[in-house]
Amino acid sequence: MSSQSPDDPTAGGPHDEQWEQFFRSMFGDGADEAMRQMREQGLDPRALAQSTGLGDDPRALEAMLAQVKRMFETSGDSPVNAGVAHDVARQVAVTGGDPVVVAAQARTAKDALSVAELWLDVVTDLPPAGGAPKAWSRSEWVEATLPAWGRLVAPVAASVADAMATVLGDQMGELDGGAMPEIPGMPRGMLGQLDPAGMMRKLGSAVFGMQTGQAAGTLSREVFGATDVGVPLIEENVTVLVPSNVEAFAEGLDAPLDEVRLFLALREAAHARLFAHVPWLRAHLLGLVEEYARGITIDLETLEERVRSIDISDTSALQDALKGHVFRGQNTEEQRATLLRLETTLALVEGWVDEVTATAALPHLPHAVPLREMLRRRRAAGGPAEHVFSSLVALELRPRRSRDAAALWAHITAGSGPAGRDGVWEHPDLLPDDQDLDNPAGYSERRSAVAEGSADLDRALEDILSGTVAGIDDSGESTAEPGSGDGAEDTAAGGSDDSTGDDEGGAPQDR
Known part of the structure; x- marks a missing residue:
């Protein structure tokens, strides 16, 4: 046998x-x-x-x-596979080492953040964010911020997944297996009972999870805290430093590590104050990013050309195919307007932080000026992770006009003081626009005109509510004085109203 x-x-x-x-x-x-x-x-x-x-x-x-x-697993119907993004981000974050934050590092980071709050108290009326200062490793930064990156990428990922389902579904051909691309060791026709479009959406979700994780993991090796990307990434109102990245940035600089740490702590604390005490700002920024991303369209011809010759089982090839110019280059008029508002708001946030940080640092840090310029250049140039996100959502999260915005905030401070500068954040309608960045003095004139119009409207509303308009009191009865001829023209001319029938005593007759 x-x-x-x-x-x-x-x-x-x-x-x-x-x-x-x-x-x-x-x-x-x-x-x-x-x-x-x-x-x-x-x-x-x-x-x-x-x-x-x-x-x-x-x-x-x-x-x-x-x-x-x-x-092929996906979290519900999410267009970005959160599990894949998490695993890739953690792997990238620890590439080359992710030192554990030791007690001494945590203590110096928290001390720097506490000192920064004291310095900022002198230059801004916005109070501290309120959370305890923290020191994070790169992996901890990934864990805290990755959900926000997933939400930012999701609108575009959904569009790309639909496009992939269309393009690759067409290439898979009829479900009898006749035009099905051959996979080594797997017979034609064995996928006849499956939904190609559904498979492609799952595959697209996994690919976007890989790309999102790659970008977030790379960012974790570049950032200094939780807010220096410009877009709020965490819900909690805390201040954070990543000691390993701060120390790596300080290497080779003329400024000592303590000064660099304090300057970066000032920027982190200023960002945190702004996002914590301007309640509409977080939703406003994220809403603009999502609004822009939802309007992006996919160039199906380019995508089809790229995936025509690749193996659908090769996820790295699919990942490469989705990079770069698969998005249509021509934005709609609505998208251009949204993009302008987003870029202006990002610049205003960065400019406010830049101005407030410099003002707070100058009396205490000898290298405040060169550090400010270095951070400006670094922010303007961007890093590898920002370029990855640009390819993911066709959007650069870098403020293009932060210098102009800083000059505008300085102009407002000179004219209205710190309280007037910080008061601009009370409502999104008060924010400067791109024209104000070109002409800071024009913003003051425009805001004065708006304030005068609002005052006139407030007075009119107060008159209506107090019952002094048109001679009507709260009960609806006429408040006109006898003989005032309310609503009649002859009283203004000194004549009498014939219809009143005044008697000899001059008192009006009852009607």
Whole structure:
């Protein structure tokens, strides 16, 4: 009697069991039909493993299956696979090392943030954010901010996923397998019971999860705190420094590490105050980003050309195909207006922080001026992660006119003092626009005109509410004096109203 190998698929060996579990978890109701077709066509799961270069190593096969399974998993209907984004971001964050924040680093970071709050109290009326100062590692920064990046990318990811479903679904051809691209070790037609569009959306979600994780992980190696990206990334009102990044930035500078740390702490604390005590600002910024992203359209011709020759099972090739110019270059009029508002608001935030930080630092830090200029140039140039996000959402989160905005805030401070400068943030309608960045003096004139108009409106509303308009009191009765001829022209001319029938005593007759 012949013996069967434990890996024989007909004997239900470990490889066969692993593939069966994988297909059931990934394909759901279509798994039985797919596996039936495999067995009818004599497919050996071991051949599929060999084609991937895994050989007979069950551990390697299990790891590969787990990775592929996770790629096709998605958190509900999210266009960005949060699990994949998290794993990739953590891997990138620790590349080259992610030192644990030791007690001494945490203490100096928190002390710097506390001192920064004291200095800022002198130059701005906005109070501290209120949260305890923190010192984070790069991995901790990723954990805290990754959900916000997912929300920023999601609108564009949804559009790209739909486009991929259209393009790749067309390329997969008819569901009988005749035009299905061949995958090594897998027979044609075995995916006949599956939904190509649904698979492509899952694949697109995984690819965007990879790209989002890559960008967030790279950013974690560049940022100094929780707010210096410009867009609020955490809900909690806290101030944060990332000591390893602060120390790496200070290396090679003429300024000592203590000064660099204090200057960066000032910027972090100023950002936190602004986002904590201007309640509409966070939603305003994120809303503009999402509004712009939702209007982005995908160039289907470019996307189709890029994916025509790639293997749909090669996620790195799909990731490369989605980079760059797959977005239509021509923005709509609404998008251009949204983009202008977004860029102006980002510049105003950065300019306010720049001006307030410089004012607070000058009396205390000898290197405040060169540090300010260095941070300006660094912010204007951007970094690798910002370029990745630019390719993801066709949007650069860099303020282009932060210098102009800082000059505007300085002009407002000179004319109205710190209270007048900070009072501009009371309502979004008071914010300067791009024309005000060109002409700071024009903003003061425009705001004065708006204030006068508002005062006139307030007086009119007060008159109406107090019942002094048109001679009507709160009860609706006329408040006109006898003989005033309210509503009659002859009283102004000194004549008498013939209809009143005044008697000899001059008293009006009852009507």
